[in-house]
Amino acid sequence: MPFFAFYDAERFHGDPKPRPGVRVSFMPDKLAAARERAARTGRPDDLPSVGNEGLMVNEIATDVPRWPSSLWRVADLEPMRPIPAFRWLRCRAFTVTEEVPVWLVAGPHGEAVEQVIDRTRTLTGAQADALAALPDEGEDPLKRTLWARWSRDHHSGSPVGCALTTLHQIIADAAWQVGPHLFGPDEEDGVEVLKDPAWLSAFGAAYAAALAFGNPELLAPEENAVLTRRWTTVFGTPDLPPRQPA
Incomplete structure (x- = not known):
């Protein structure tokens, strides 16, 4: 059963808001208003392109492109056009069946990944220094090995869905709360990026x-244990509830 990821009211171009049992419909006027706001502010946006309108639904949770605020299983899809060969589509409407844990976007073990994301959102300067002070020997070759093994059965995406791109953004957000002195211009396009070692x-x-x-x-x-050593030394192992037997 496919998934609909809800981010915030600004990015939601449907009505009503998802909840179990409701029929959610795409509202073109909401999308048009969002495009007008983006044009006035001049800010980059992630609005669907013209001809690609509708409510985005993913067949697989790990294909959700960014970390949502809530995640819903949906059914009775009304596609905008014939269903494509890839694993997402735009819908005119769908029926919400149930809310599921957001961490499913990172895979079956996403609950532990979610705890890493939550810690990173509130990372302090002292915690960043503590992580950086620990030796990272062995991490890079093991990351390459993990990626290589995962890629044998996957041709796109990430071993933890959108979690890695989420981490990239939220650590920059956390660093900005500490101060702009942690940033510097990117050599290619000049935008400010995180530079602090x-x-x-x-x-x-x-x-x-x-x-x-x-x-x-x-x-x-x-x-x-090598890959998680620095993280668990500073924050401990993820505190997860016991899983129910399969």
Whole structure:
């Protein structure tokens, strides 16, 4: 059963808001108003292109392109056009069946990945320094190994869905709260990007931990321990509720 990811009211161009049992319909006027606001502010936006309107639905949760605020299973899709060969489509309407945990966008072990994301959102300068002060030996080759093993059966995407791009954005947001002195111009386009070595190292620790927690079956336990060592030294292991037997 496919998934609809809700982000916020600004990015939602339907009515009513998702909840179990309701029929949600695409509202072209909402999208038109969002485009007008984007044109006035001059800010980059992620609005669907002309000809690609509708409510985006993903067949697989890990294909959701960014971390949502809520995630819903939907049924009775009314596609805007014939269903394409890829794993998402735009709909005129769908029926909401149930709300499911947001962390499913990072895969079956996404609950631990979500805890890494939540910690990173509120990362402090002291915590970034603590992560950076720990040795990162062994992380890079193990990350390459994990990616290679995952890629044998996957030709696109990420081992933890949108979690890695989410981490990239939220660590920059957390660093900006500490101060703009942590940023500098990108050499290619001149935009301000995170440059501080300690914060970049902290991002590396979060990235490695997300990969290992999200894919424990791809590496041996001792290899996973290397990938998560810096993260767990500072924050401990994820506190997860016991899983129900399958």
